[in-house]
Amino acid sequence: MGRFVVRRILQAIPVLIGVTFLIFYLVFALKGDPIQALAGEKRADPNVAAMLREQYHLNDPKIVQYWHYITGVFTGDLGTTYTGRPISEIVSERFPVTLKLALTAFGIEAVLGITAGIFAALKKGKFIDNLVLISTLVLISIPVFVLGSVLQLELGVKVGITPVAGIDDGWPNSYILPAFVLASTSMAYIARLTRASMMESIRADYVRTAIAKGLPRRRVIGIHTLRNSLIPVVTFLGMDLGALMGGAIITERLFNLPGIGGQLAKSVYLRERPVVVGLVTLLVLIYLVANLVVDLLYAVLDPRIRYE
Amino acid sequence: MSEKTIEKTAPAEGAVSDKATAAEEKAAARQASLIRDGWEILRKRPMFYISAFVIVILLALAIAPGLFTSRSPFSDGFCQLQNSLNPPSSGHMFGYDVQGCDIYTRSVFGTRNSIIVGVVTALATTALGGLLGIIAGLRGGWVDTILSRVTEVFFALPLIVGALLIMSIVGGGDAWSVSLIMAVLGWPQVFRIMRGEVIANKHNDYVMAAKALGADTTRIAFRHILPNTLAPVIVVTTMNLGVYISAEAALSYLGIGIQHPNISWGLMISDATDRFLTSPHALLFPAAVLSITVLAFIMLGDVVRDAFDPKMR
Amino acid sequence: MTTIEKTAGVPAPRSESDSTPLLEVRDLHVEFHTRDGIAKAVNGVNYTVSAGETLAVLGESGSGKSVTAQAIMGILDMPPGRIPQGEILFRGQDMLKMSGEERRKIRGQKIAMIFQDALSSLNPVLSVGYQLGEMFRVHQGASRKEAKAKAIELMDKVKIPAASARVNDYPHQFSGGMRQRIMIAMALALEPDLIIADEPTTALDVTVQAQVMDLLAELQREYQMGLILITHDLGVVADVADKIAVMYAGRIVETAPVHELYKRPAHPYTRGLLDSIPRLDQKGQELYAIKGLPPNLLKVPAGCAFNPRCPKADDICRTDAPALHQVTERDGSELTGRGSACHFWKETIHG
Numbered sequence: 020m021g022r023f024v025v026r027r028i029l030q031a032i033p034v035l036i037g038v039t040f041l042i043f044y045l046v047f048a049l050k051g052d053p054i055q056a057l058a059g060e061k062r063a064d065p066n067v068a069a070m071l072r073e074q075y076h077l078n079d080p081k082i083v084q085y086w087h088y089i090t091g092v093f094t095g096d097l098g099t100t101y102t103g104r105p106i107s108e109i110v111s112e113r114f115p116v117t118l119k120l121a122l123t124a125f126g127i128e129a130v131l132g133i134t135a136g137i138f139a140a141l142k143k144g145k146f147i148d149n150l151v152l153i154s155t156l157v158l159i160s161i162p163v164f165v166l167g168s169v170l171q172l173e174l175g176v177k178v179g180i181t182p183v184a185g186i187d188d189g190w191p192n193s194y195i196l197p198a199f200v201l202a203s204t205s206m207a208y209i210a211r212l213t214r215a216s217m218m219e220s221i222r223a224d225y226v227r228t229a230i231a232k233g234l235p236r237r238r239v240i241g242i243h244t245l246r247n248s249l250i251p252v253v254t255f256l257g258m259d260l261g262a263l264m265g266g267a268i269i270t271e272r273l274f275n276l277p278g279i280g281g282q283l284a285k286s287v288y289l290r291e292r293p294v295v296v297g298l299v300t301l302l303v304l305i306y307l308v309a310n311l312v313v314d315l316l317y318a319v320l321d322p323r324i325r326y327e
Numbered sequence: 328m329s330e331k332t333i334e335k336t337a338p339a340e341g342a343v344s345d346k347a348t349a350a351e352e353k354a355a356a357r358q359a360s361l362i363r364d365g366w367e368i369l370r371k372r373p374m375f376y377i378s379a380f381v382i383v384i385l386l387a388l389a390i391a392p393g394l395f396t397s398r399s400p401f402s403d404g405f406c407q408l409q410n411s412l413n414p415p416s417s418g419h420m421f422g423y424d425v426q427g428c429d430i431y432t433r434s435v436f437g438t439r440n441s442i443i444v445g446v447v448t449a450l451a452t453t454a455l456g457g458l459l460g461i462i463a464g465l466r467g468g469w470v471d472t473i474l475s476r477v478t479e480v481f482f483a484l485p486l487i488v489g490a491l492l493i494m495s496i497v498g499g500g501d502a503w504s505v506s507l508i509m510a511v512l513g514w515p516q517v518f519r520i521m522r523g524e525v526i527a528n529k530h531n532d533y534v535m536a537a538k539a540l541g542a543d544t545t546r547i548a549f550r551h552i553l554p555n556t557l558a559p560v561i562v563v564t565t566m567n568l569g570v571y572i573s574a575e576a577a578l579s580y581l582g583i584g585i586q587h588p589n590i591s592w593g594l595m596i597s598d599a600t601d602r603f604l605t606s607p608h609a610l611l612f613p614a615a616v617l618s619i620t621v622l623a624f625i626m627l628g629d630v631v632r633d634a635f636d637p638k639m640r
Numbered sequence: 641m642t643t644i645e646k647t648a649g650v651p652a653p654r655s656e657s658d659s660t661p662l663l664e665v666r667d668l669h670v671e672f673h674t675r676d677g678i679a680k681a682v683n684g685v686n687y688t689v690s691a692g693e694t695l696a697v698l699g700e701s702g703s704g705k706s707v708t709a710q711a712i713m714g715i716l717d718m719p720p721g722r723i724p725q726g727e728i729l730f731r732g733q734d735m736l737k738m739s740g741e742e743r744r745k746i747r748g749q750k751i752a753m754i755f756q757d758a759l760s761s762l763n764p765v766l767s768v769g770y771q772l773g774e775m776f777r778v779h780q781g782a783s784r785k786e787a788k789a790k791a792i793e794l795m796d797k798v799k800i801p802a803a804s805a806r807v808n809d810y811p812h813q814f815s816g817g818m819r820q821r822i823m824i825a826m827a828l829a830l831e832p833d834l835i836i837a838d839e840p841t842t843a844l845d846v847t848v849q850a851q852v853m854d855l856l857a858e859l860q861r862e863y864q865m866g867l868i869l870i871t872h873d874l875g876v877v878a879d880v881a882d883k884i885a886v887m888y889a890g891r892i893v894e895t896a897p898v899h900e901l902y903k904r905p906a907h908p909y910t911r912g913l914l915d916s917i918p919r920l921d922q923k924g925q926e927l928y929a930i931k932g933l934p935p936n937l938l939k940v941p942a943g944c945a946f947n948p949r950c951p952k953a954d955d956i957c958r959t960d961a962p963a964l965h966q967v968t969e970r971d972g973s974e975l976t977g978r979g980s981a982c983h984f985w986k987e988t989i990h991g
């Protein structure tokens with residue numbers, strides 16, 4: 020098990036380097052002079068500009084700049100903005116909002132999606148199954164920002180059971196609706212995936228054995244079917260945490276939540292390169308960690324993996 | 328003993344080339360029957376006809392929007408500010424948007440961009456991901472290692488974040504540039520499926536048999552492996568049509584997709600959000616059109632998967 | 641394969657004091673409703689098994705031998721499967737009339753089953769100790785600890801080396817033969833009255849096959865269990881079975897005590913099966929094969945289902961389905977336990 024963990028961590032490192040390198044290049048290909056952008060409309064003082072360029076290694080070749088950057092990341096230093104504000108400060112201010120949003124969404128999609136999928140599979144062809152199939156189809160088809168707007172209007176404005184926007188009501192009140200909206204598409208996919216996977220494993224030989232052993236149905240399903248069915252679902256969930264952090268950009272804008280997503284969009288617009296790189300690196304790191312956790316969970320669920 | 332009841336085995340010294348052809352015909356026949364069976368299943372599903380019907384209408388809208396409306400959103404005087412946000416009325420069944428433009432006409436003319444994005448992105452990701460997937464799967468070794476690592480990098484980068492970055496570099500877009508960006512970010516998904524299928528098929532008995540009978544590598548790739556990987560790739564491509572149409576709308580909504588003066592449903596929705604609470608019609612009509620379009624393609628993907636994915640049978 | 645000549649070492653059927661057989665299948669029919677129509681998998685099967693007795697059910701795939709077993713176990717997929725007619729009496733009680741809960745209590749405790757492919761039949765994500773111990777936990781309310789101890793005991797019983805060290809291992813960590821032993825241990829766990837073994841050795845290497853079969857036979861003798869051995873391998877049958885039922889297209893076409901069947905088959909299909917066994921004393925000659933293919937269960941041929949492949953087929957075979965006739969000697973004296981569903985059984989057995 021220990022070796023498995025170490026190997027997976029080692030495998031994640033090239034991906035991390037690859038992604039940050041890609042982001043770094045993309046970001047620094049952004050048009051416009053950041054120092055000039057900082058000065059706004061008026062012309063930047065050439066002396067100050069030169070000093071800033073020196074300070075941010077802007078005169079060095081890209082690869083050296085990348086080196087300065089990545090060594091910083093590994094020592095926990097995400098750098099500073101051109102105005103001198105540490106990016107870690109922005110992160111610590113904004114990140115909790117996005118994290119709360121994404122984790123709430125993650126919980127909603129896992130619990131509701133898996134439950135719906137199980138019920139649909141067990142009642143194949145019955146009312147519940149059709150209900151799940153149709154409602155998931157609809158959820159997948161309605162774009163998140165449309166669903167969000169409509170729910171915001173109906174629940175927030177008309178009925179008034181959820182805050183319309185902002186985070187003034189704190190967790191969970193301010194987060195439930197945005198998290199549900201953020202989770203909607205994935206939730207539908209998870210329900211369908213669980214259903215399909217469950218229906219496949221319920222036909223497996225070992226389930227037939229379990230029935231032949233005279234086990235009660237609850238045990239046949241709960242112990243002999245469910246765990247095997249969840250293996251692909253767990254994989255999806257792991258991949259999805261990264262997508263949720265990305266999807267938060269839309270939800271945060273829609274519900275006016277002060278999270279990473281809004282900051283990222285703003286920073287791209289303002290050409291705040293270090294902020295963009297810092298935030299994206301963070302998102303990628305979270306994705307990689309989530310995947311690592313999933314791989315470990317995978318090994319717990321499926322003993323065949325551990326010994327490969 | 329059942330094995331013994333089958334007739335005597337053929338003499339060993341049969342012409343090798345004959346047998347290779349026979350094996351190929353068998354593989355081709357299996358493929359043909361897979362597609363025929365799939366078609367048989369499709370024909371019996373009402374959902375297939377519903378989605379096909381909607382998609383035919385959408386294609387008509389995309390190809391000849393002029394048939395569906397007498398106005399043109401690009402003509403002078405199309406938008407009259409005094410009509411701003413007027414609700415639906417006769418002759419303007421979707422009402423007017425903030426700029427005083429007729430929403431119905433703009434919705435009709437927006438179809439083309441959505442369809443272009445959906446079709447072009449789905450085909451481009453399939454072509455790029457499929458080709459690289461075949462190469463990685465067949466060649467294996469360092470080629471596979473490098474390509475697989477590259478896809479992991481792309482997987483780690485959420486679509487919206489990647490698009491946000493690229494769009495800020497290359498600047499505003501039309502349907503083609505948005506398709507291109509999404510294809511660049513989206514191909515690893517098809518790559519993974521294709522690579523997995525190729526590797527799985529590479530070790531199948533019939534490929535081994537073809538190899539043993541002396542078929543060369545290209546022949547094996549094109550006659551034996553490729554046809555057997557088609558079903559899952561067709562399925563994922565069909566499903567992606569709806570997914571990418573929805574993604575374009577999301578990017579345009581965020582202002583990093585299709586830009587004015589091009590028409591995009593996502594952009595129309597974005598423009599309507601600020602006044603959504605007072606004039607919901609400006610948002611709801613394009614949203615409905617978009618949702619129905621995505622639904623039609625997702626439904627098509629769904630029935631195609633049921634019909635062609637052997638694992639679902 | 642020299643099994644045909646072999647006669648010694650087979651336990652005689654033990655007669656029970658009471659006359660009710662352990663299991664009696666009466667006129668069982670099973671059909672499957674598919675997209676293409678109704679497949680009649682079992683069409684009126686009758687057989688009995690007593691305690692300590694081994695019945696071998698022989699037939700090609702699709703002959704209905706496994707479906708019959710699944711119907712007895714109550715593990716048929718219904719739908720698409722359906723039992724339109726028939727009785728399955730366990731100690732005189734019709735199991736088809738029992739409630740789901742009553743049947744569940746019989747499964748595993750009274751009647752257990754061993755499946756062909758142990759790798760896919762054991763749950764890959766649960767340790768073998770857990771899967772064995774589960775029997776005691778569910779049926780006897782044993783604690784986790786007791787269950788584990790009993791699991792180890794069982795593994796010892798089926799001669800798995802280092803049982804206590806391997807109890808927490810997973811199925812994929814065992815060899816094929818060891819996995820099949822675990823399947824056997826699981827079936828034996830609660831010392832059931834009847835075991836149904838569905839091709840228990842087909843997936844194994846030949847050398848391991850004999851070991852596993854010997855183990856099964858030994859344990860059967862020890863516990864005095866009834867055994868239904870489903871197989872397509874005539875070689876396996878000769879060593880362990882007391883009587884044989886040969887199935888074709890969902891019907892029993894011949895029944896006989898095991899060695900009589902080998903000596904004098906009374907059905908052309910059985911004869912064909914025996915003739916298609918390679919024999920050392922006929923080396924160099926062309927091997928006999930039954931011509932044609934097994935019947936399509938959606939369209940079983942009219943009359944005798946075997947008629948399109950039968951060398952003896954006559955007009956009557958294409959119109960009338962033969963009943964299972966009592967087989968007699970030339971002089972008319974009854975041969976106990978022998979039956980043949982062939983219009984020409986006399987010609988077949990007496991040449």
